[in-house]
Amino acid sequence: MAQAATSTPRRWQKPPAIKSPWVRYGLIAAVIAYGYWAFTFMPVNWDRVAQGLPRAMRILNTAWPPDFSRWQLLYSGILESIQMALVASLFGLLLSVVVAIMAARNIAPAFIYAIGRAIIVMARSFHPVIVAIIFVKAVGFGPLAGILTLTVYSVGFVGKLLAEAIEEIDRGQLEAIVSTGASFGKTVLYGVFPQVLPRLVGLGIYQTDSNLRASAIVGIAGAGGIGNTLSSAFRRFDYDFAFAILLVIIAVILVSEAVSGRIRSRLT
């Protein structure tokens, strides 16, 4: 305090996040250059936009009012989608548990760990639509391809997050079970499972919800369900029927979102 009176006030400035001025200003210049390039590269054809808008209006006009007269087709499609989603969720979760145990660094031997991680990476590397195209080629059109697709999708997501949950468990509880002389299976049963069970249930509900949405999309690739119905309605320019299908899909997803949200909030 005493010496502050004698000297000039001490200045303070926040040190820059990037120390070197060359790198700092170089980065700013690069961002500006990139923005300019991206903007000029974007091929906005204003003629096509002008033509597109009235066309979109025409489609919307023919889509209104939605046509529910073929509700049997709609009903069987949405039912198939829900069934696909539920069956795939069940298989997907069961497989996910196995894969997650394999892919948890703290309990799996290095070799198994590598296999488990590889399965997850493969299951995650493609969007469900691409997986659906492959399965439709492999097993033909229909819900089987959809179920397989959604199973792969579930394993990629739940497997990865569950493996991470297993890696974060309390080591002490695991150690206690190992020290009773329990085998690997029994150690998983008592030392691992109780610790990740709430997470598994939460992930399972989330994934079922997610599968329901994805089941509509994979149908467009030919893998059964309401997506099939939707894409053929579009192909035949039945926009009013397509609109009815979209409304039903939205309704189903809203309901499933509400239900899963309610269940998951109860869990914690």
Added chain:
Amino acid sequence: MLKVTKLTKLYGPGRPALQDFDLVIDEPVVTAIIGPSGAGKSTLLRCINRLVEPTSGSVELDGVDITQLKGKALRDMRRRIGMIFQSFNLIDRLTVMENVLSGRLGYVSFWQAMTRRFPQEDIDRAYYLLERVGLAHYVNKRADALSGGERQRVGVARALMQDPKIILADEPTASLDPKTSIQIMEFLEELSEEFSIPVLVNLHNVELARRYSRRVVGLKAGRKILDGTPEDLTEDMLDTIYGTADRDPEGVLALQGPAGAQAGVAG
């Protein structure tokens, strides 16, 4: 019963956590292992049931060298070695009864373990042990609903459930208040006598070691520097084990005189 010979554990380059440690336990009494933090107490216990892999040396239980065992043989040996932990390590989301019965996991089948259908004699034994530690009214309570002292009593029951030949207790009282610490040590002493099981207990509270053990082993920097009775724990010996400065950096003990020693000394 238990014979540890030239046990050495190296975690990495540098000073071994445990070096040429010899110990023979042939009486079913409580043996306290004392020493400052990092002296190798925990490593010693974990090498005995191979939660930690010893670098060299041997650990024989009833003539079988544990350090050579693998797979099923190792698991069969582990189920005869009960362990009690500083942080209790109960399975939080399971009930008290499931936690106690988990001591039988080395004996029952996977199916029995999964469906919780344990043999009647296991359930009888679990009830007996829970009554013995005063928790029979809590059988269906979740373990994380219990207080620290109660949890450790479940931990003791779980270890005894294993029908162990020896019990290893790694700082069983370090997370507890003084009163519950005494209670746990009393249980260990009584149960050791009742089932005639030797108990090897790491303690950093010298006073508890004095009161509840019949034999005291002192560790310092991975080496055994004392193997005797609680009477051998003289002030000079404690200074050798802990170093005066470490024992009482603020000089509190010197100021309070004998009362300071009563409160116990944290290692």
